[in-house]
Amino acid sequence: MFSGEQVAALFADLGVTHVVTVPDSTIGKWGDAIARASDMHLVRVCREGEAWAVAAGLHFGGARPLVLIQCTxxxxxxxxxxxxxxxxxLPIFSVIGYRSFLNQETLPGDTCLVFSEPVLDAWKIEYKLIRSESQIxxxxxxxxxxxxxxKPGAVLIAEGNA
Amino acid sequence: MSGHAAMDPGGALAVLREHRASGDVVITSMGSAREWMAMGPLDPLDFVFVPSSMGQAPSLALGIALAQPRRRVFACNGDGSMLMNLGALVTISAQSPRNLVLIVFDNGVYEVTGAQPTPGSALGRPDRRGVDFAEIARACGWPSVFYFDELDEWRDAASEAIASPGPVFIALDVAPVPGAVGPKSPGPTVERARKFSEALRQTNR
Structure with a gap:
């Protein structure tokens, strides 16, 4: 959907200082552009639970982190x-890849479609669904x-591949 | 390693209290939080990570260390907590913050739930060989790794260990506290978070 350059420019414009991430096949393509951006750091973590704690520490210290992960x-x-x-x-914002939303060719019957939005609702996170590039x-x-x-918030980025 | 605990955890933590300098952050969790609070008033740069997400103290410390690279950040973790987030050792060594010191208090048990053995402790394994956290940290690429099972050794070496090139990993073999209970939150969490962040930002170096 978006290029890495588009996303890096958007995050920079928003004042994001650190992008804490575990990649998937869509959002992972953004990593290099984010890493190249000046005044913004890419922090690769080993599992997504870590990402929130790292982001919390960054926020405590005065940085403006963003969590970039897949819905899984x-x-x-x-x-x-x-x-x-x-x-x-803590008002941590997240950008979340919504696996199989655009098509289920790779994973027919992907249960990410069943659980992603209810889970965000359950965690009381206000989110917007981003279906196309025009919604940047x-x-x-x-x-x-x-x-x-x-307050925290999220956007779900529609993806087509696993 | 786990299974032949030597040090009193309060004594081991007191060594950190002696070496903690003005401006240093100290994050405590689980048993270390309980012991730290028992030692006296909290500093504005103490973060008692209660309530916590178990295992996330090192990750929280990493975020602070990255946001404020000229400030030293100590994270006190239990062995059960470390096992719950072992990947943090890899994440931290990949970022390699020179200002982060992670101290693992290894008592071999989940102390606050009734001292059940962890899967990493000697008692929790058929070969009775406990997991070696210091070796794990070395294998993950931490530049400075230490292990102590005697209080006097830890006390004598603490200054040098803490001042080593970071990130620094220190494993301390400590005894479980019989009948220990979990730490109680020292106050409303949201208010504590706000004050801690203010203290960090006001004294940013």
Whole structure:
């Protein structure tokens, strides 16, 4: 959907200082461009639960982190996400790849379609679904709205491949 | 290693208290949080990670260390917590923050739930050989790795160990505290988070 350069430019424009990530086949393609961006750091973690805690530490220290993971990683994130977003109420924003949303050619019957949005609802995270490249402005607006409100938020990026 | 615990955990933690300098962050979790709070008033740069997501103290410390690279950050972790997030050792060594010191208090058990053996402890394994956290850290590429099972050795070497090129990994073989309970949160979490972040930002170096 988006190129790495588009995403890196968007994140930079939003003032993101660190992108804490575990890649998938869509969002992983953005990594090099993010890593090349000046004034922005890519932090690769080993599992998604770590990403929230690293982002929390960055936020505590005055940085502006963003978590970039796949929806499967959202499922994995549970307890760490709960701790960071609800115990400590930190306004961490996340960009989440929505596996198989655009097509299920690779994984017919992918249960990511069943659980991703209900899980975000269950964790009380306000999200926007990004279905096409034309919605890049929606990401920007939602990020800024969450930042202004001091609350967490997310965007789900529609993906086609696993 | 796990299974022949030597040090009193409070004594081991007191060594850190002696060496903690002004401006250093100390993150404690689980048993170390309980012991740290029992030692006296908290510093604004103490972060009692209670409630926590178990295993995430080193990851939280990494974030702080990256955000404020001129500030030293200590993270106190248990062995059960370390096992729950072993990948953090790889994540941290990949970032290689020179200002991070991770201390693992290895008592071989899940102390706050009734001292059940961890899968890494000698008691939890058929060969009765405990997992060697220091070797794991070395294998993950940590530049400075230490192991102590005697309080006097730890006390004598602490200054040098802590000042080694970071990130620094220190494994301490400690005794479980019989009948120990989990740490109690020292106050409302949201308020503590806000104050801790303010203290970090106000004294950013």
């Amino acid at each position: 990683g959202l499922f994995e994130s549970g307890d760490s996400l709960r701790n960071v977003l609800h115990d400590w109420k 402005g929606t990401i920007r607006e939602h990020y800024r709205a969450c930042l202004a409100a001091g």
